[in-house]
Amino acid sequence: MAAVQSLLRPVFALVGWTFAMEGWMYATRLPAMTKYKVKTDPNFSKEKLNNQIPASVRWKADNYDHLHEAPTRFYAVALGLALYASTSPASLTTNFMATEANLAWMYVGLRIVHSIVQASANPVMIRFGIFAASEITMLGLLIKGATAVWAAKSSGSVIGL
Template sequence: MEVPSLIRPVATLVGWTFFMEAWMYKTRLPALKGVRLPPNTTKQSMNAHIPSEVQWKADNYNHLHEAPTRFYAIALSLSILEVASSSGTDLDLENKLAWGYVGVRVAHSLVQAVTNVIPIRFGLYILSEVTALGLFGRLVYALV
């Protein structure tokens, strides 16, 4: 069975999200060890007991469930519509945009999880949005 080319970047970003989840728990659970919180505590109360560099990973994990949802919808729609090239190469525009999006989201994750420099993160976020908008433009073009 031939796998539509846009499924690979989708699967890669899903895999990256699982990686970030593991990294989050690897740092967050030890940070909460010994902290006694009431069972009905708020997120803000719990986060007050966690160092910022630990919380950055959790924030990024949450971000990977927000903005990329549009990417998933667009890439899967393009795959269903068979807009992506079936030539077997990764040289078509849709694949370049999809892999670019994944690369920028991974870079965004690393910046947020390690240093959390806001101007760099924001620049990467804008770049990911422009890339997603390009993919969306291809979807609109395919639908018209």
């Protein structure tokens, strides 16, 4: 069960961070909408509404949106690995899925750093470098996960293919 928990903790941490970004977004966006007397109209495009507030306020909302895009693959892979860990006899060993859990935490850390950079100063090339690092980390997690699942048949896992 330790392997399952080690894979689920980063999932819950990233969901919690997404809620934190949502709070930051509303804490800056709602006062800005009042301060700048933002006109709302159901016929306005998102861009027309966003053009009424400063970019530094919009960055939080942009990041909140990003946390609903790229991490979807992370959730799928991490939850798939947790399911695999819960059905594998190898999960009784203490180091089972340790590399995968470390990659998951690295991904979460990079997403948090990406959020802070984007929501505060938004230097695009620095943000891109952090994003690229998170994508490479995600690819590593995917490769480790795919390798584990495809090898499951020979290890006696319940979900062997």
